[in-house]
Amino acid sequence: MTPLLRLYRYAGSQRKQIVLATLYSALNKLFDVLPEVLIGVAVDTVVNRQQSFIGRLGIPNLMHQLIVLGVITFFIWGFESLFQYLYSVKWRTIAQVLQHEMRLDAYGHVQNLEMAYFEDKSSGGLLSILNDDVNQLERFLDSGVNSFVHLMTSTLLVGIIFFYLAPLVAVFALLPVPVILLSAYGFQGRLGPRYLKVRENAGLLAARLSNNFGGIATIKSYTAEKHEIEQLKGDSLAYQEANRAAIKMSSAFIPLVRMAIVMGFIATIILGGWMTVNNQLAVGSYSMLVFLTQRLLWPFTSLAEMTDLYQRAMASAKRVLDLLDTPIGIHQGGTDLDKHIVKGALSFDKVSFVYPNGAKIFSDLSIEIPAGQTTAFVGATGSGKSTLMKLVLRFYEPSAGMIRLGGQNMAKIKLRDIRQAIGFVSQDVFLFHGSVRENIVYGTFNASLDEIIHAAKTAEAHEFIMKLPQGYDTIVGERGQKLSGGQRQRLSIARAVLKNSPIFILDEATSSVDNETEEAIQRSINQISIGRTTIVIAHRLSTIRHAHQIVVLDNGRIIEKGTHDELCVQNGAYAKLWRIQTGEI
Numbered sequence: 001m002t003p004l005l006r007l008y009r010y011a012g013s014q015r016k017q018i019v020l021a022t023l024y025s026a027l028n029k030l031f032d033v034l035p036e037v038l039i040g041v042a043v044d045t046v047v048n049r050q051q052s053f054i055g056r057l058g059i060p061n062l063m064h065q066l067i068v069l070g071v072i073t074f075f076i077w078g079f080e081s082l083f084q085y086l087y088s089v090k091w092r093t094i095a096q097v098l099q100h101e102m103r104l105d106a107y108g109h110v111q112n113l114e115m116a117y118f119e120d121k122s123s124g125g126l127l128s129i130l131n132d133d134v135n136q137l138e139r140f141l142d143s144g145v146n147s148f149v150h151l152m153t154s155t156l157l158v159g160i161i162f163f164y165l166a167p168l169v170a171v172f173a174l175l176p177v178p179v180i181l182l183s184a185y186g187f188q189g190r191l192g193p194r195y196l197k198v199r200e201n202a203g204l205l206a207a208r209l210s211n212n213f214g215g216i217a218t219i220k221s222y223t224a225e226k227h228e229i230e231q232l233k234g235d236s237l238a239y240q241e242a243n244r245a246a247i248k249m250s251s252a253f254i255p256l257v258r259m260a261i262v263m264g265f266i267a268t269i270i271l272g273g274w275m276t277v278n279n280q281l282a283v284g285s286y287s288m289l290v291f292l293t294q295r296l297l298w299p300f301t302s303l304a305e306m307t308d309l310y311q312r313a314m315a316s317a318k319r320v321l322d323l324l325d326t327p328i329g330i331h332q333g334g335t336d337l338d339k340h341i342v343k344g345a346l347s348f349d350k351v352s353f354v355y356p357n358g359a360k361i362f363s364d365l366s367i368e369i370p371a372g373q374t375t376a377f378v379g380a381t382g383s384g385k386s387t388l389m390k391l392v393l394r395f396y397e398p399s400a401g402m403i404r405l406g407g408q409n410m411a412k413i414k415l416r417d418i419r420q421a422i423g424f425v426s427q428d429v430f431l432f433h434g435s436v437r438e439n440i441v442y443g444t445f446n447a448s449l450d451e452i453i454h455a456a457k458t459a460e461a462h463e464f465i466m467k468l469p470q471g472y473d474t475i476v477g478e479r480g481q482k483l484s485g486g487q488r489q490r491l492s493i494a495r496a497v498l499k500n501s502p503i504f505i506l507d508e509a510t511s512s513v514d515n516e517t518e519e520a521i522q523r524s525i526n527q528i529s530i531g532r533t534t535i536v537i538a539h540r541l542s543t544i545r546h547a548h549q550i551v552v553l554d555n556g557r558i559i560e561k562g563t564h565d566e567l568c569v570q571n572g573a574y575a576k577l578w579r580i581q582t583g584e585i
Helices: 003-010 012-051 062-112 115-120 123-165 167-174 176-214 216-221 225-251 253-277 283-324 385-392 415-420 436-440 449-458 462-466 485-499 515-528 564-570 573-582
Strands: 346-354 360-369 374-379 400-405 422-426 503-507 533-537 549-554 557-562
Touching: 003 012, 003 283, 012 062, 012 123, 062 123, 062 283, 123 167, 123 176, 123 283, 167 253, 167 283, 176 225, 176 253, 176 283, 253 283, 346 385, 360 385, 360 400, 360 557, 374 385, 385 503, 385 533, 415 422, 422 485, 436 449, 436 485, 449 462, 449 485, 449 515, 485 515, 549 564, 549 573, 557 564, 557 573, 564 573
Parallel strands: 374 533, 374 549, 422 503, 503 533
Antiparallel strands: 346 360, 346 400, 549 557
16 A cells, blocks of 8 residues: 555545645636636737627627726636635645644554564654654645645646647647656656655664763763764765755656656647637637646646655655554553552463563563562572563563463553552653652652652652752753752652552662662662562662562572572572672672
């Protein structure tokens, strides 16, 4: 299916408006063509007087004929202006509505895609689709479609007038049209792949810029500015070269069209003039045909620009619609889960998991995570700790086996309900550009100020927040860059506390903070974990020594399980790791 047909099918809500806008454009072109007809009528009136076209309508007086001609001219120009206003407003409105709907639909669809998709795609590439490509479609809908309608309408109307007045002249004048259309079709087929490559290179360029701005501190600290400029130069040159190839192709079209047009114009002048001299064609009609030849053929010079705009738009449409057609790997629906009733008991029943790239993590993993208790997972990097957390959050689905929440199969519970039942604190804290207050209430948007302050106090964040210039209204900067790592982590905990979920997941929550901040965070965790099912992933064993259950993972397998004291007595992997961290070795 062509991108244009896919776009039309997508624009279901606007189809009636598209038909109406097309009608306005066609009527505008109808009244736009009529002034050339009036030129022929005016010449006919002055030359033939009583025998003119208007005279034969029952108006013999020349002055009266000219007045009638003036009145008709006024109304023609008036209707042309009216329909120009109507089609301009209508097409622009359609463009804005579709642009808005497509951006929201694409963004909403992307948010529902599984985490594996984001691990394979760059954020800059997605931004290019959601911004540049959608805007490219707006430009096409705003002016390109109207230009096509104008071209078709003028060709049809002028062709009818030509064949009515002088069929032989019409045949020769219209001979260039098939040549132009065939050339346009050929150019279009060759331009399409070129502009798709342009859009792909634009996405790579946007990805480079987005990645570099996100890592600006690393670039500066390693004095790699010159290296990054050279990398950006390479991407920019690739984009420039892709554009150059498309421009060369599209630019060759106009000279070809001009030469075809001049042949039709010459045919009208010579053949029409010969017929007029031999009294086979009226002088007024000849004048009309000469003017209409320009009106008939000259718009085809803009066909190259229209084709260029069309191909750019279709390349963008394909990228946006392909994104919308990306299948969602995680099932969204299912039965309801009342987070106020569920106690948070989790169980893994012979769970196996393999990443899309083929990396196998778990095989027949079985474990019970009791409700209302703290279960900690430890192990070397790559042992499966973070993957286990992602499975609980349903960022991924198990390759085999079943995960149960409160006795229910998680795969059959509404995804939204599951995630609302979980408070998540990651080691990679993400704060949005906004105020402290806005970041704490994220996900619990209707919380009162008292509830916000209570959550901040529980997370031991209230004291430092009040020392900020505007307190809770202080802007934290992009990704919270105006705050320290410990401050960002405490706001993240306050956000999870405010959510008040029965399950709490902490993924290396104290891995990158100082000892004093770690102690403060640990006090908050101890407080909020009371009565909640808490899953802690940690490298620092001091933060989990009071957990009800500690599970040691190694290459996706459970090699030890028990309390801190029990595992120390076993003198296994956990005991060895404890001695290393406490300096007993």
